[in-house]
Amino acid sequence: MKQTFYSLTALILFFLSSCKNEPKTEKPNFDFIKTYAGKIDNKYPLHIKLSSENGKINGTYFYDKIGTDIELNGTIENDSTVTLNEFDKNGNQTGLWKGKIINENKINGVWSKPNGDSAKDFTLILTSDNYESSKKAISDSKFSQYNGTYNSPFNDGGISFGRLTIKYNQNKEIEFEITTAHQSGCSGELKGIAKIDSNGIAKYSGQGCESLIFKFKNNEIDVTEKNCDHHGMRCYFSGKYKK
Structure with missing residues (x-):
């Protein structure tokens, strides 16, 4: 009888010791x-x-x-x-x-x-x-890397001319200056500040120009104009400008 008692006591002590040594699972921080x-x-x-x-x-x-x-x-x-x-x-x-x-x-x-x-x-x-x-x-x-001067690929042909200068203002705005000319005698120039939207596209709207949209890609800027009166009929701001 004593042997059974001692065996049972030893088993209980072993069980308690094992439970004590089990690692506790910490709850995650919920706040x-x-x-x-x-x-x-x-x-x-x-x-x-x-x-x-x-x-x-x-x-x-x-x-x-x-x-x-x-x-x-x-x-x-x-x-x-x-x-x-x-x-x-x-x-x-x-x-x-x-x-x-x-x-x-x-x-x-x-x-x-x-x-x-x-x-x-x-x-x-x-x-x-x-x-x-x-x-x-x-x-x-990301946008500072677009700073610089860009030229229209038509400049080398001697018929038309286009140049775009960009400076990023570090507040999701760019200062721009864009010029265009054609051998027919027309020319145009526009300066302003364009705001960059959540898609990374810059847009300008001002007096005499409904919109200029600037899309950035590598060392190239694609410009699309809508109802801009700052140049003659054969001159355009629209086009691709490359560094």
């Missing part, structure tokens, strides 16, 4: 505001800001190359699983994020279309940089 830098598929850099309250998340992210905000909302579960739904400006769901909080500084997971297609791995790393300042710095760097 935070954090900015992460990361990549999707290890080749699409982005910045993302997440704000969580009681496990309900709202957020915004942008691809560094594009700079347009994309809205997010979702949840954090007790097992540190994160689910985020992304939406375009019309409220249509465009993506689904499913990830895991690895630690206070890192989230790993998979991005996909809402139906699960086009799945790609993502990694987010906590950054001390402010979301808005990061976006501005990336935007400034």
Whole structure:
């Protein structure tokens, strides 16, 4: 009888000792505001800001190359699983994020279309940089590279002439000066400030010119004019200008 008692006591002590040594599962932090830098598929850099309250998340992210905000909302579960739904400006769901909080500084997971297609791995790393300042710095760097003088490819022909000078103002505006001429005798010149929209396209509108639209691509700017009276009938601001 004593042997049975001692055996039972030893078993209980072993069980209690085992339970004591089991690692505790820490609950995720359900209340935070954090900015992460990361990549999707290890080749699409982005910045993302997440704000969580009681496990309900709202957020915004942008691809560094594009700079347009994309809205997010979702949840954090007790097992540190994160689910985020992304939406375009019309409220249509465009993506689904499913990830895991690895630690206070890192989230790993998979991005996909809402139906699960086009799945790609993502990694987010906590950054001390402010979301808005990061976006501005990336935007400034992107558009500053377009500073300079551009010429129409028709200049070499001797029949017509076109020149465009661009200076970025670091507040999503560009100062421009554009000139045009034709051997028929007409000429034109226009200076102004064009504002850059969320799609990276600059637009000017002023007296005597309904609009000038500037589209940037590498070392080339495509200009489209609409109802501009600053030149003669055979002169145009429209066209492609190259450095």
